[in-house]
Amino acid sequence: MGFYDEFDAKPKRTSAQWLASVIIAALVGSGSTLLLVPTMLKANLIKLPEQSQTVISNGNGPVQGVTYNVNSDIVQAVNRAKPAVVTVVNLQKVDSFFSQKDEQPVGKGSGVLIDKQGHIVTNNHVVDGASDVEVVINDEHVKAKVLGTDRLTDLAVLQVPIDKIKDIQPIEFGSSDALQIGEPAIAIGNPLGEFEKTVTVGVISAKNRKIPVEDPTGRVTYEQTVLQTDAAINPGNSGGALVNIKGQLIGINSAKIAKSGVEGLGFAIPIDEAKPIINQLMTKGKVVRAALGVGLGLDVRDIPENYRAGLTIDYGVVVSAVQPGGPADKAGIQKGDVIAKIDNVKINTFLDLRKYLFSKQPGDTVQVTIYRNSQEKTVSVTLGELK
Incomplete structure (x- = not known):
């Protein structure tokens, strides 16, 4: 047998x-x-x-x-990447006992040194609201300049003096697009803001996951593409490095599912998607995106049927306001119009509209199909810049 x-x-x-x-x-x-x-x-x-x-x-x-x-592959990867991971401290002015505004740390996260010019990548939410930002390098608190932030992708770029990082080897970039499901993933960061350069190991659980990004009203205005990993990512890991078995940066750790009974659901911003954002934040201080110059109301499909009188379509986005002198205004788009298509691409929701616009650049011309009083109309719009 x-x-x-x-x-x-x-x-x-x-x-x-x-x-x-x-x-x-x-x-x-x-x-x-x-x-x-x-x-x-x-x-x-x-x-x-x-x-x-x-x-x-x-x-x-x-x-x-x-x-x-x-001297396993994982040990070698950690040794290559770990020196480039730093602690990022969010300082804000708060009321003191004597009614004065004192600057105090209100939160800590992680960051990754990406070059010899002192540029450090972290999450936008790590530095959001800060009056000052410090980076802990070799146990020294160093003031960092915030070069730019982007709320939609949750990325930020800082810069520290070159002499402070001269002995640190910046992290090497890998490719998130080339990742395979199941290959090792190593997270390095500062969980809880206390345990510096903590290493956790897992695998790439999935690629191209979508996490909704909401505006202050709770409306979903963007979808962030992320990598999913079961490597432990905890508060304080935000902005830290997710690296491959070669110690190369493949993602910026960003979030986890914080829910009772849920484990092994961590997310990172893929480095191939982050790089163009990082470059714009470094050179322009912001991310340039195209805009129509309209205020958008409800998605048509969210309007109760008994309130859809006069609408001949069951999809699209209602225009709630038009920016005076803006691209849409110049093209003749009015409040109450329903945007149904752009360049003959069907627009079901506000998220569809934003995704399409973000694939364009300010100055590009698009064909916008609208419905007004049950009549279809197509207008040419030269896009402006999202403010």
């Missing part, structure tokens, strides 16, 4: 196999024979697994230790 569960089916042992059995039995049966281990290792009669192990005693006192170096 295949599993050799019958004695007479077991293959006969060779003399060499019997000798090996005797040696192992002797080692197990007598603690004194541990003295033979170093000699047998050198003679390749026995082998140890590739992990750290030390023999420290034979029961009668210390004996010669057997040690060997553990």
Whole structure:
């Protein structure tokens, strides 16, 4: 039988196999024979697994230790990436006992040094509302300049003086697009703002997940594409590094599902999607996006049927206001119009509209199909810049 569960089916042992059995039995049966281990290792009669192990005693006192170096791929990846991960401190002015505004730390997150010019990437929510930002480098609190932030993608870029990071090797960029489901993922950050450079290990659980981004009213205005990982990501890890087995940056840790009974659901912004945002924040201090110059009301599908009098379509977005002198105003779009298509692409919701506009640049011309008083009309609009 295949599993050799019958004695007479077991293959006969060779003399060499019997000798090996005797040696192992002797080692197990007598603690004194541990003295033979170093000699047998050198003679390749026995082998140890590739992990750290030390023999420290034979029961009668210390004996010669057997040690060997553990230098796995994960250890090497961590050693390459960890020096570039820093703590980011959000300082805000708060009322003191004497009714004065004192600057105090209100939160801590993580950041990643990406070049020798002192640029550090973190999350927008890590520095949001800060009057000042500090970065902890080699136990020193260093003032950082906020070069730019972007709420929609939850990214921010800081800069610290070059002399403060001269001895730190910036992290190397990898590719999030090239990732495979199931390959190792290593998160490095400062959970709870206290445990600096904590390392957690998992896998890439999924790619191209979508997390809704809401405005202050709770309306979903954007969808952030993220990587999903089961590497532990906790408060304070935000803005830290998610790296691959080569120690290359593949994502910026951003969020986790904080719900009772839910574990292993962490999310990171893919580095291939983050790079163009990072570059704009570094060079322009903001992300330039196209806009129609309209205030958008309800999605048509969210309007109760008994209030849809006069509407001949069951999709689209109602215009709630028009910016005076803006692109839509110049094209003749009015309050109450329903935007149904752009460049013949169907617009079901506000999110559809925003996604399409964000694929364009200010100055681009698009064809907008609207419905007004049950009449279809298409107008040409030269896009402006989202403020």
